[in-house]
Amino acid sequence: MIETIGFCQEMRPESCGFILFGATGDLAGRKIIPALFGLCEKKLTPKNFYIVLASRTPLDRGALESRLWNTLAKAGFAPSPENFSSFLGRLEYLQADYGNGDFYGRLSQRLAALDAKFGVKKNRLFYLATPPAAFEQITGELKSGGLLFEPEDRACWSRIIVEKPYGSSLESAAALDAGLKTAASEPQVYRIDHFTGKEAVQNVMALRSANAVFDNTWNSRFVDHVQITVLEELGVEGRAAFFERMGLARDMMSHLLQLAAITAMDLPSTFRDTDFKAEKKRFFESIRPLSPEEAAKQAVRGQYAGYRAEPGVAPGSAVETFLSFKFQVDNDRWRGVPFYVRAGKKTGAKKTRIDLVYKKPDRGIFRAIDIGYPNVFSFSIQPEEKVAFSLISKHPGPKLCFVPRSMGLDYRPEGREAAGYPTDYERLLIEAMSGDKTLFLSSFEIQFMWKFLSPLLEAWQAGPEACPLHAYADGTPGPAAAEELIKKDGRSWV
Numbered sequence: 001m002i003e004t005i006g007f008c009q010e011m012r013p014e015s016c017g018f019i020l021f022g023a024t025g026d027l028a029g030r031k032i033i034p035a036l037f038g039l040c041e042k043k044l045t046p047k048n049f050y051i052v053l054a055s056r057t058p059l060d061r062g063a064l065e066s067r068l069w070n071t072l073a074k075a076g077f078a079p080s081p082e083n084f085s086s087f088l089g090r091l092e093y094l095q096a097d098y099g100n101g102d103f104y105g106r107l108s109q110r111l112a113a114l115d116a117k118f119g120v121k122k123n124r125l126f127y128l129a130t131p132p133a134a135f136e137q138i139t140g141e142l143k144s145g146g147l148l149f150e151p152e153d154r155a156c157w158s159r160i161i162v163e164k165p166y167g168s169s170l171e172s173a174a175a176l177d178a179g180l181k182t183a184a185s186e187p188q189v190y191r192i193d194h195f196t197g198k199e200a201v202q203n204v205m206a207l208r209s210a211n212a213v214f215d216n217t218w219n220s221r222f223v224d225h226v227q228i229t230v231l232e233e234l235g236v237e238g239r240a241a242f243f244e245r246m247g248l249a250r251d252m253m254s255h256l257l258q259l260a261a262i263t264a265m266d267l268p269s270t271f272r273d274t275d276f277k278a279e280k281k282r283f284f285e286s287i288r289p290l291s292p293e294e295a296a297k298q299a300v301r302g303q304y305a306g307y308r309a310e311p312g313v314a315p316g317s318a319v320e321t322f323l324s325f326k327f328q329v330d331n332d333r334w335r336g337v338p339f340y341v342r343a344g345k346k347t348g349a350k351k352t353r354i355d356l357v358y359k360k361p362d363r364g365i366f367r368a369i370d371i372g373y374p375n376v377f378s379f380s381i382q383p384e385e386k387v388a389f390s391l392i393s394k395h396p397g398p399k400l401c402f403v404p405r406s407m408g409l410d411y412r413p414e415g416r417e418a419a420g421y422p423t424d425y426e427r428l429l430i431e432a433m434s435g436d437k438t439l440f441l442s443s444f445e446i447q448f449m450w451k452f453l454s455p456l457l458e459a460w461q462a463g464p465e466a467c468p469l470h471a472y473a474d475g476t477p478g479p480a481a482a483e484e485l486i487k488k489d490g491r492s493w494v
């Protein structure tokens, strides 16, 4: 058991009702219902808490219960009978008709009854796990049905969680946001990017904030370049329809930019979510936009060889399953330090990591001699959760020679301790129930993501000759062109 020291801040989720729209859909089944059960099992929910699952599908209680059991089993849970029945005891199902005011009337009555039963004071968290096209209609109906309270009302709250895809272009994202905002105000909207909820991602910030020795060297004086890698073993896995519409760049860009921000933004002066978001915004604003011409030179797209044979994929599909690009940050900390990013499917192994590659010494005895540099500060986010610093050490023995060694911190706790930790989605639900927006994306961040991505998409559309789609063999870490992208700058992927 690791003992904590000194400072310990705990999020306290406030008593509330959790209403999940789209409860029989893919996202609910893969992520939200398992997270809700995980929170119940780990006793991390508020004491006064209930769940309403809503979806168009008609389900009687028996069918609901067996469906939930299967959902949890598929997500890797083996619930004890007590835990499962305690979960069911907090939960109701409501068949929904999202466009019909009567449904919201029924919902309102059920929420009032459940508030009374579970001792909740009209605090409500609505999770819209529906297609984004339904967001505006649902929030509008919630508002006109009296289910969305004004944020100024201190006696109770209502919050809305939404999840990507936040549109498929800058314009459609803006329209989606505007639609959502006709009924809900910005403080009420919680936009998820589940990468920010990952334990090891949080540790990047924690380590930077608590150890001046590292953060003081995270700048252009010491760091040669930064690498962000999000490679996945899996292919599209039954999501071909979604992928054919979106492609990897749209699917993953938010995650990549969030990892970049958490690594490289200036540290906020307090833990307040507003301070954190202000610094993150400043970082995004200092990323140099890529023009379509630069995008053609600084970005590589690829497709794994077996993609076109996946069920649901068009035989001649030009959708990318791999992306790599380079960008620059125009601020005092990072000016001149390139950021190299790569993300892809079917690349042989899951590997999510952030690497800060240090400069070689430019003075002193080893200025001109290669003794195995560079020093690299690495955060492995998935599947391992590790922090490592590779340095050069003397080889033990009579001679003066050097070897690269690594100092490491295995971040993942073992056994029972690990079992009590929240997963990414569980953590984000706790934060939303606590009213802390640090880990959620602002309207600005979504807009920034699309502004940054649009020239890339434009370049790919306009000039397949200038920006070819490179094939890569299944199980390899992307096309040779991605190696070339970094190699031509005299560097290589870690």
Ligand code: BG6
Residues within 6 Å of the ligand: 194, 232, 251, 352, 382
């Ligand atoms: C999702 C993407 O947001 O993130 C998926 O839609 C991707 O395509 C997934 O596989 C990766 O998340 P994780 O947590 O499995 O690394």
